Amino acid sequence: MSREQVSSTRIGLPALLWIPAGCALALVVLPIVGLVVRTDLAAFPSLITSPSALNALRLSLLTAAVATVLCLVLACPLAVVLARSRIPGIRLLRSVVLLPLVLPPVVGGLALLYLLGRNGFLGYLLDVVAGVRVPFSTTAVVLAQTFVALPFLVVSLEGALRTAGERYERVAATLGARPWTVFRRVTLPLLLPALGSGLVLCFARALGEFGATITFAGSLEGVTRTLPLEVYTLANTDVDAAVALSLLLIVVAVLVIALARPKAWEGAR
Known part of the structure; x- marks a missing residue:
């Protein structure tokens, strides 16, 4: 059999799969369908363009982008x-690095708070020496997102x-190449195929981060209230707005993954 015939042969899938x-697929898709059915489509444009919603979306995109660059x-x-x-x-170091993948995000937020808060040893030094207070600031949002998203990129690379x-x-x-030359000319090119998919996962995880953010950064409108926090806030007061913003967050996440994912994910056709 020729190489062309082998490459054009379609691989069958077991019917049982x-x-x-x-x-x-139903477990993933049907809840989203339920969200769409519950959404007040007539009021949807006004709900997602309210000042608080736009501020939360802008803050989410900005902090997620900065967190992705840090990662x-x-x-x-x-x-x-x-x-x-x-x-x-x-091996122990690898286990520690991957901890944010298995820890509840709230635990990560508490860990950051007791490291960089006023009662934390590093936070106390920053406050005394430089007058810098990290918790409940936009910087805290970025750090919380970086904390939970970093392992996704590390695992991929x-x-x-x-x-x-x-x-x-x-x-x-x-051949005599120095370690830095090997890293720059050989190792980095080996990372490129996985870098695109890893960055997309990293950004998507940062965009949807909630637990560590609300614990470490709080929920201050225009400062730390990202889109997931805005949904949580509205869920107790305006369910229609919370559902609309939830759908908006899903649309943004799908667009990010669909537009930014590398073609390598699609495989050969």
Whole structure:
């Protein structure tokens, strides 16, 4: 059989897979359908364009973008260290880095609060030395989002490095390349395929962050009240507005994933 015939051959799927796949899809899609059905479509434009909703959306997009940039700057070096370093205790270090994936976000918010709050050792130093108070500020929102989103990018990049192996870096080192040159010319290109998908996941997670944000940054309109916090606030006073903003958040998240995801996710056609 020729290579062209092999590449054009369609791979069949076991019929049994369609049942759990359909159930999984229903579990994700049907709640969204229920949200759409509950939405007051006639009042939807006015509900999502209210000043508080627009402020919350603007703050969410801004802080999520800044948090994603911070994750990019911090996660790349950390992923390389976790994937390539041979220092003792690297497994324990990896477990600590991945903790935000399994911890309730509220716990992460409390941890940040007791680190950077006025009673935290680092927060106390910042307050005394520089007069800087981080909690209940926009900076606190960015830090909370970075805390919960960083592991998503680390996992993506570390997995890509482990899959690629070390043979290219070893060849470059054998040819006399310095460690920084190996990192810049060999390691970073190996990270690029996973970088796009990791950043999309990172931004989406930061955009939807709630627990750590409300615990560490509070809910101050125009300062720390992101779109998820605005939905939570309205849920107790105006259900129609809360449902409309929930649908808006879903639309924004879907657009971000659909427009920003790399073509590598789509696979060969």
